[in-house]
Structures are given as structure tokens and as C-alpha cells.
Amino acid sequence: MELKCTKDSGRLVVAVKGRMDAVTAPDFEKGCAAEIDRGEKDMIVDLGGLEYISSAGLRAILSTAKRLKAAGGGIRFCSLKGMVQEVFTVSGFSSMFPIHDALDEALKD
Amino acid sequence: MELKCTKDSGRLVVAVKGRMDAVTAPDFEKGCAAEIDRGEKDMIVDLGGLEYISSAGLRAILSTAKRLKAAGGGIRFCSLKGMVQEVFTVSGFSSMFPIHDALDEALKD
Amino acid sequence: MGRRAETLCLPAGMESLEAFRSFVLGRAAAWGLPESVLQKVDLVLEEVLVNSISYAYPEGRGQVEVACSLDQGLFRLTVSDRGRAFDPLARKDPAPVTDLDKAAVGGLGIHLVRAMSDEQAYRRTKDKNELSIGFRLPDQTPPTPPRTT
Amino acid sequence: MGRRAETLCLPAGMESLEAFRSFVLGRAAAWGLPESVLQKVDLVLEEVLVNSISYAYPEGRGQVEVACSLDQGLFRLTVSDRGRAFDPLARKDPAPVTDLDKAAVGGLGIHLVRAMSDEQAYRRTKDKNELSIGFRLPDQTPPTPPRTT
Ligand SMILES: Nc1ncnc2c1ncn2[C@@H]1O[C@H](COP(=O)(O)OP(=O)(O)O)[C@@H](O)[C@H]1O
Ligand SMILES: Nc1ncnc2c1ncn2[C@@H]1O[C@H](COP(=O)(O)OP(=O)(O)O)[C@@H](O)[C@H]1O
Numbered sequence: 001m002e003l004k005c006t007k008d009s010g011r012l013v014v015a016v017k018g019r020m021d022a023v024t025a026p027d028f029e030k031g032c033a034a035e036i037d038r039g040e041k042d043m044i045v046d047l048g049g050l051e052y053i054s055s056a057g058l059r060a061i062l063s064t065a066k067r068l069k070a071a072g073g074g075i076r077f078c079s080l081k082g083m084v085q086e087v088f089t090v091s092g093f094s095s096m097f098p099i100h101d102a103l104d105e106a107l108k109d
Numbered sequence: 110m111e112l113k114c115t116k117d118s119g120r121l122v123v124a125v126k127g128r129m130d131a132v133t134a135p136d137f138e139k140g141c142a143a144e145i146d147r148g149e150k151d152m153i154v155d156l157g158g159l160e161y162i163s164s165a166g167l168r169a170i171l172s173t174a175k176r177l178k179a180a181g182g183g184i185r186f187c188s189l190k191g192m193v194q195e196v197f198t199v200s201g202f203s204s205m206f207p208i209h210d211a212l213d214e215a216l217k218d
Numbered sequence: 219m220g221r222r223a224e225t226l227c228l229p230a231g232m233e234s235l236e237a238f239r240s241f242v243l244g245r246a247a248a249w250g251l252p253e254s255v256l257q258k259v260d261l262v263l264e265e266v267l268v269n270s271i272s273y274a275y276p277e278g279r280g281q282v283e284v285a286c287s288l289d290q291g292l293f294r295l296t297v298s299d300r301g302r303a304f305d306p307l308a309r310k311d312p313a314p315v316t317d318l319d320k321a322a323v324g325g326l327g328i329h330l331v332r333a334m335s336d337e338q339a340y341r342r343t344k345d346k347n348e349l350s351i352g353f354r355l356p357d358q359t360p361p362t363p364p365r366t367t
Numbered sequence: 368m369g370r371r372a373e374t375l376c377l378p379a380g381m382e383s384l385e386a387f388r389s390f391v392l393g394r395a396a397a398w399g400l401p402e403s404v405l406q407k408v409d410l411v412l413e414e415v416l417v418n419s420i421s422y423a424y425p426e427g428r429g430q431v432e433v434a435c436s437l438d439q440g441l442f443r444l445t446v447s448d449r450g451r452a453f454d455p456l457a458r459k460d461p462a463p464v465t466d467l468d469k470a471a472v473g474g475l476g477i478h479l480v481r482a483m484s485d486e487q488a489y490r491r492t493k494d495k496n497e498l499s500i501g502f503r504l505p506d507q508t509p510p511t512p513p514r515t516t
Contacts, residue, residue, distance in 0.1 A: 023232065023235065052260065052261070054261055054327075054330070055324075055326040055329075056264075056268065062323050063323050065318055069318060069319075083257040083258070090330065091329065091330065092314035092315055092316050095314070095316040096316045096317070096318055096321065097318075132384065163410055163476075164473075164476040168473055178468075192406040192407070192410065196479065199482040199483070200478065200479065201463035201464055201465055204463070205467055205470065223376075224377050225375070225376040225432075226375050227374040228373050237390075283374075
């Protein structure tokens, strides 16, 4: 899994690539926690490069989302595809979080 | 396994690289048979690049050697190393065939 | 008569995940499972293995065995351990939670296993947990070619 | 108490050789076997597997199981099949032939198995052939460091 945090139009974009599984999911959680510690409250997670996610990945996302909400902010996702989209649907994550087709739409919101 | 047949000082040198196992040994036998069909009677087999040999490899060598002898010629080996040398020793092949340390010695003989 | 199952048995540790994965996906790919099914197998395998590894042997480490077979269009994955008895299919599937404050962290693995596979069966025989998951292959009938008149 | 054996069970076909090989060498390397022993394991595994694959199931195909374990400096490889009973260790080791005309093509596999391993045992239990081969690891005592005075 590869994690890249950048600022786009003043907003934090976390781009995730590869596989988010039981082995790599903690890296996502840690990477996001570091940004929250740095004062970030809102996060756009770009999953365009994510090929695989398991319940360990969902767990890492959920605790990140809870942290952001506790900080008074929130999380949104964009560019889900294939099995990642399917896992978001069957887990209810697609109803729990704002989901955008592409990054530019997420940035407009 | 990689097989390269060249002429050096007018003598046929067959250089073998990689692994000579149950899957690849028939390729050695076929490659040599083609040379014998073309009229070759004597062969120097350079095993300097061979990393592994199993009984299937010994079997392929033995039938090639029998063919060459039947044609009135013979086979010799050079540059054995590691486990290939050990397999030649415990199988008796080192006593059955002329073995040389290096190709230039085999060519002198 | 179907194919006999092919099995791999390794210690119940996270370091075994990758070997199990390449064994199962290697077999499944060799048997011609399409990418869409491979992804489901990949996910279900991780969920079931991680549970065995995390919960089956609270004191010390045991072994986990993974078997796969293909029979009449059904790819079957069976994961067994000799840990404490646990029937994951007896758990009521959680009602979908869409409120972040109410969502519990965890507990989604077994839900995904059900959602991503076509058949599930649990057996306890002697001291063995055996969870068997079936994936139906898409119909292989080739599409009717378009008419060219 | 040693490690429990780790096993892989696949169809008795030449197409299974590579999967068995990467399983066994992967385990052996993970357990720290030195290259010199790995090469012997590689060879012995091929010889024993090719025999099971070639001779155990004359009519149709069955399964072969490979187990490996490490216990007190002995790496043990066990190959089992449910084919016809055959004890390779009962064969008299052939006298070394050094005359090309007298050398028979074939029959060197079991000889190499013996020569390249430290222990061999065959068991027939019920309908199962079980050939177990042990490789002793070189003494791990680190060499005394040279004095620097
Ligand atoms: N093999 C098992 N043995 C014992 N308990 C298990 C086993 N698998 C799952 N469980 C229990 O079921 C619960 C739900 O499992 P799961 O849906 O995979 O979510 P998670 O593991 O993320 O909590 C686990 O928290 C655990 O208490
Ligand atoms: N698993 C087995 N079942 C039945 N017969 C076997 C088995 N393994 C070996 N044999 C017999 O033993 C002989 C010697 O085997 P081996 O030393 O490996 O040489 P090779 O297979 O090259 O002939 C074989 O030719 C075969 O007749």
C-alpha cells in the first residue's frame, strides 16, 4: 500500500494505492493520525489507485473517520472502483460517508 | 535450462546453463541428438553454468553418451561445480567419463 | 466425481497469510476462475484466515489448513483449525449501520464473507473447526455472436 | 517438542512439481537452512516426487502430500501417497558402474536420495506410502572471532 498526502486547493487529499489488508491497514491509520495530529480536520481520501480492501481496511477507515469527527471535521471518498466499490456498498460505508466519482467533484463540495 | 552449441578449435562444445531437472532434461537430450544426427561424434559438455542436476539429467547424459559411443565417438565434461560436481561423484559419472577443470583443458585433450 | 481437494497446512500466524494467498489464488487462476471471482476469493480468504489466526488459539499457536477444490462450476475454499469451537455463521448478520457515531469498529469480517460468497457451511468434527465457502463461477456459455448480415 | 509439520497436498502430476518446490524451499529458507543443505533438499524432493508421480498411480491420478518440519537441527521432508505399496529403501543400492556399456539408463534416483540425505525411513500405514528423509543442519556454533591484539 502506498499513501500520499497532498494539499489541493487548500484541502488535504490522501491518495491510497495498492492493497489495504490486515498487514497494511495500520499504515493507513497511522498516516492519517499523523495528519490529524498536525491539525487537519477534513480529509478527502482518493481511492482511485486502491485495488483491494478487506475488513481490516474498513476498520482503519472507521477509526480515522471517528477521530476526524471528534476533531469537528469529516472524511469523504472519491474514485472508488471494482471490488473496493463493492465492499463499500455491502458494508454500508457508501451510505455512511460522502462518496464522489472523481477527485475534482470531491474538491468542489 | 539453456543450451548453446558452438564449435571451438573445430570441436563441438555444448554449454549448459541453469537447471537440468525432470522437466528440462529432455531438452538436453534432444539438442544433443540433433547434433549427432548432423554427424557430430565427439562432444565437450561445459557445465560451468549448470546449477542443478537430478537423476533425470544424468539419464539424459547417459543416453547421449551411449549414442555418441555407438557412433564411434565420445563425450567429456568440464567446469563442474557445487552440487553438480557432487552428483557426478556419488553417481559414478566422474569415473565413467573424462572430466576437466576448465574448457581449455578439455580442448587440449 | 469432482477433483480432490488440494491443501496447504501452515502455522496459525500472520506470516503465513502470503503463502496461503499465493497457494489459493494460484490454484484458482490455474483452474480458470475469472478476475471478478478471484477478488472475492482473495477477500474471503483473508477474512477467514485472520479470524482463525487471531481467535482460534488464544494460548499459543496451532495450525491452519486451507483446502480448495473445483467441482461443477463451484470453487470451494475450506479453512480448518483445531482451535476453540466457533461457528461464525451462527452470528446474526449485523443490521447495516449508516450512522458513524453508532458504528462499532470491527465486526465486519464475517459480514463480508457472507456477502462476497455464494455458499457457506460450518462443521465442528471432533476437535476441528471447518468453514467451507463456495463461489459459483459465472456461466461459461459463450455469448451468441452478432449476426453479420 | 518440535514444530508441527507444515504440509502441501496436490495432484500427483508433473505440473505440481514447481508448487511443491517453492513450498519446501520457501519453508526451508525461512527456517535458515544454509544453501548447501537447500540444494540437497531440492534434489531429494525432485527424486522422490517424480517417483510418486511416475509410479504410484499406474491407473489414473491421485494426490501427493509433502510435509516439512524442523526439529533439533534436523530438517525433515516427508512425501506420502496412497498409491501402490513400494519401499524404495528395500531396493539394494546399485554397485557403482563405471563402464558406459554396462551402465543402465535410469535407476539412479533412489541412490541419490540416500547419498544426499542423512536419514531415510519408509512406512506403509493403511493405504499410505510415507517416505521420510532427514537433513542434518551444519553446527550453528559461530566461529571464534579472531583476537585483535
Ligand atoms: N475463529 C474464531 N474463533 C473465535 N472467535 C471468533 C473467530 N472468528 C471470529 N470470532 C469472533 O467474532 C467476532 C466478529 O468477527 P469478524 O466479523 O471477523 O470481525 P472482527 O474480527 O473485525 O471483530 C470477532 O470479534 C471475534 O470475537
Ligand atoms: N513410488 C514408487 N512406486 C513404485 N515403484 C517405484 C516407485 N519409485 C520407484 N519405483 C521403482 O524403482 C525404480 C528405481 O527408481 P529410481 O532409482 O528413482 O530410478 P528411475 O525412476 O530413474 O528408474 C523405478 O524404475 C521404479 O521401477
